[in-house]
Amino acid sequence: WTVYSAYTLYCNYLEARTLGVPIRIIPIDHLNKLWLLVDKQVVALVRRLPGVLGNNNFTRFNYRGWHEDDGLRAHDEMGEAFVLCTPSRNWLYLADPDALINMYRRGKDFPRWVEITKMLDVFGGPTIATASGEEWRRIRKISNSALNEQCNAIVWSESAALGEAMSNYWASQGVFTSVGEDSRTVTLHVLSKACFGQSLPFEGHHGRASDTSASASFRFSLLTIMENALLILALTPSFFTNRWLPMPAAWRKLGEACDAFRGHMRQLYQRELRVLEEKKLTPGEESLEKKRDYTLMAALVRASQERPDEKDEEDRRFANLTEAEIYGNMFVFAFAGHDTTAHLLTYAVFFLAANPTIQTWVADEIQQVLGTRPRSEWDYHADFPRLKRCLAILYETLRVKTPVCEVKWTEDRAQQLRVAGQMLTVPPQTLMIPSYLYVHKHARYWGSDAMEWQPERWIATRGAVNEAGGLGEGGLHAGNNGGYHRRARPHVVEDEKDESADISQEGEEEVLLPPPSRGNYLGWSEGARDCPGKRFSHVEWAAFLAAMFRDWKVEPQQLPGETFAESRTRVLDFVEKDTDYGGLLLQLMHPEKVPLVWSRR
Numbered sequence: 001w002t003v004y005s006a007y008t009l010y011c012n013y014l015e016a017r018t019l020g021v022p023i024r025i026i027p028i029d030h031l032n033k034l035w036l037l038v039d040k041q042v043v044a045l046v047r048r049l050p051g052v053l054g055n056n057n058f059t060r061f062n063y064r065g066w067h068e069d070d071g072l073r074a075h076d077e078m079g080e081a082f083v084l085c086t087p088s089r090n091w092l093y094l095a096d097p098d099a100l101i102n103m104y105r106r107g108k109d110f111p112r113w114v115e116i117t118k119m120l121d122v123f124g125g126p127t128i129a130t131a132s133g134e135e136w137r138r139i140r141k142i143s144n145s146a147l148n149e150q151c152n153a154i155v156w157s158e159s160a161a162l163g164e165a166m167s168n169y170w171a172s173q174g175v176f177t178s179v180g181e182d183s184r185t186v187t188l189h190v191l192s193k194a195c196f197g198q199s200l201p202f203e204g205h206h207g208r209a210s211d212t213s214a215s216a217s218f219r220f221s222l223l224t225i226m227e228n229a230l231l232i233l234a235l236t237p238s239f240f241t242n243r244w245l246p247m248p249a250a251w252r253k254l255g256e257a258c259d260a261f262r263g264h265m266r267q268l269y270q271r272e273l274r275v276l277e278e279k280k281l282t283p284g285e286e287s288l289e290k291k292r293d294y295t296l297m298a299a300l301v302r303a304s305q306e307r308p309d310e311k312d313e314e315d316r317r318f319a320n321l322t323e324a325e326i327y328g329n330m331f332v333f334a335f336a337g338h339d340t341t342a343h344l345l346t347y348a349v350f351f352l353a354a355n356p357t358i359q360t361w362v363a364d365e366i367q368q369v370l371g372t373r374p375r376s377e378w379d380y381h382a383d384f385p386r387l388k389r390c391l392a393i394l395y396e397t398l399r400v401k402t403p404v405c406e407v408k409w410t411e412d413r414a415q416q417l418r419v420a421g422q423m424l425t426v427p428p429q430t431l432m433i434p435s436y437l438y439v440h441k442h443a444r445y446w447g448s449d450a451m452e453w454q455p456e457r458w459i460a461t462r463g464a465v466n467e468a469g470g471l472g473e474g475g476l477h478a479g480n481n482g483g484y485h486r487r488a489r490p491h492v493v494e495d496e497k498d499e500s501a502d503i504s505q506e507g508e509e510e511v512l513l514p515p516p517s518r519g520n521y522l523g524w525s526e527g528a529r530d531c532p533g534k535r536f537s538h539v540e541w542a543a544f545l546a547a548m549f550r551d552w553k554v555e556p557q558q559l560p561g562e563t564f565a566e567s568r569t570r571v572l573d574f575v576e577k578d579t580d581y582g583g584l585l586l587q588l589m590h591p592e593k594v595p596l597v598w599s600r601r
């Protein structure tokens with residue numbers, strides 16, 4: 001194995017040299033399955049060795065998430081492109097926003113490396129996340145039409161209800177430590193409603209123990225599967241449902257959950273078929289279809305029943321999804337939309353706890369838009385578009401803590417790509433890695449406060465935008481050192497807890513600014529294969545924040561003798577130190593370690 005690895009490493013090195021960019025050699029591929037289990041522990045041990053033995057390319061680059069620790073250093077040292085050469089493949093890291101956007105737009109030349117997402121097909125496939133070429137275009141078209149405004153309206157009301165329930169729960173606790181877990185619960189429940197039409201009541205951390213008896217319930221199966229998604233992806237559901245294999249009780253339960261989840265999907269599928277059948281038999285009548293909520297499942301089943309003869313030539317290619325594809329895609333939607341939003345929400349709660357002035361700033365907007373109206377009177381179409389500061393918080397959190405890392409590649413053909421003025425010929429089979437941290441956080445693009453969490457940078461008044469010559473690269477954008485800079489930026493001073501945000505331009509319409517360039521903001525990806533759930537996540541987020549921060553506020557629980565400024569620094573330090581890749585996404589690993597206080601505003 002060692003000789004073979006040395007040989008392939010040498011071959012990859014020769015190929016990497018043809019690129020003409022700096023190369024760093026590492027002995028083990030980042031995605032080597034065995035290495036994934038022990039990489040950080042081994043690297044931490046080797047780092048203890050003296051001198052160059054403990055400080056070299058291996059200890060710097062050879063573990064997952066190295067770039068979070070390295071920050072801007074690698075590209076500052078090596079320029080906008082460099083290669084990590086491994087025995088398996090060459091990884092080309094790119095930090096030139098123009099090259100990146102060019103790469104995203106040339107989806108055929110630089111497709112997604114689906115080898116890494118293939119494991120998502122555990123409940124059937126191919127799925128939107130794993131298919132390529134014509135097959136992907138067919139599934140994507142159907143998915144895009146399913147993720148429509150009807151779906152978003154449901155997301156809005158369900159998220160608001162769950163955000164309110166979560167706030168009430170935290171208030172009942174006073175001091176709470178369950179923000180990570182509760183955020184995962186609410187995002188999963190929103191997906192449950194939007195995908196399957198199942199409205200699940202919020203249950204906080206302490207209410208969950210009693211839940212386990214209902215092992216066949218939908219909530220149990222969905223929750224168990226999502227909590228153990230990585231195990232399921234690695235070993236597949238059939239491993240856990242195999243009765244002949246000896247395994248721990250918890251794994252057996254996982255098998256039961258997989259079976260129950262499949263059973264629920266089958267039931268829902270059959271129900272949708274019956275609804276469609278009934279509609280055909282009694283067209284025009286008040287059908288079952290009208291009596292129940294829109295769901296993504298129903299939309300996909302409907303698409304699967306489209307008759308090719310009812311469509312024109314162009315659409316015929318796109319029609320129909322098989323039953324297995326529907327199950328697979330439903331799982332992928334639930335998987336892709338769950339932890340992404342949940343981890344960002346957890347980050348945002350911590351950032352807001354450390355920034356009371358921003359809380360007041362966003363609460364002002366929510367109060368202006370929603371007044372004192374009860375939640376039942378909130379209106380998706382009228383209220384959501386006005387919650388721009390809420391979205392600014394999402395944009396900023398996603399800028400500084402980008403959870404999803406994408407991998408594109410050149411497949412079996414060499415491709416030309418201009419990077420920082422130099423035309424590169426990228427060899428076949430090269431993996432292309434966008435350096436999010438660099439394009440999202442470099443002062444060159446985002447100003448001197450690029451490293452700080454400052455949601456106001458995304459907001460400006462309409463007047464300021466007009467004055468600056470419009471929105472975008474030539475005019476005002478989120479990198480102009482703070483969009484809301486036309487008033488004094490809220491800042492925290494020693495022991496200041498709740499400085500009122502000065503909305504001096506109250507009444508003037510605010511706009512959400514674009515990033516400095518499209519290649520400088522890749523949180524939802526770009527090009528044809530960007531995130532189809534982007535609008536879904538916007539709506540969900542705005543409703544959560546509206547329900548959480550109109551009437552409530554969050555603070556760090558202060559330690560004895562600690563000033564507010566000290567507790568703020570402690571929280572922000574914790575956020576940096578506790579950030580890591582747990583499983584596939586960047587997240588706070590132990591949010592329960594820092595207690596927060598939830599109280600009325």
Ligand code: HEM
Pocket residue numbers: 112128129130140332333334336337338340341344398403404405406407522523524525529530531532533534536537
């Ligand atoms: C703030 C929350 C979210 C973020 C940051 C996010 C980010 C992303 C990113 C970066 C990708 C591209 C991944 C890749 O190329 O490997 C992606 C793809 C995807 N996302 Fe999201 N996402 C979010 C929410 C959602 C939601 C709520 C849903 C579903 C309702 C969703 C469904 C999907 C799907 C199905 C794909 C695969 C698309 C394809 O391959 O054509 N996402 N997302």
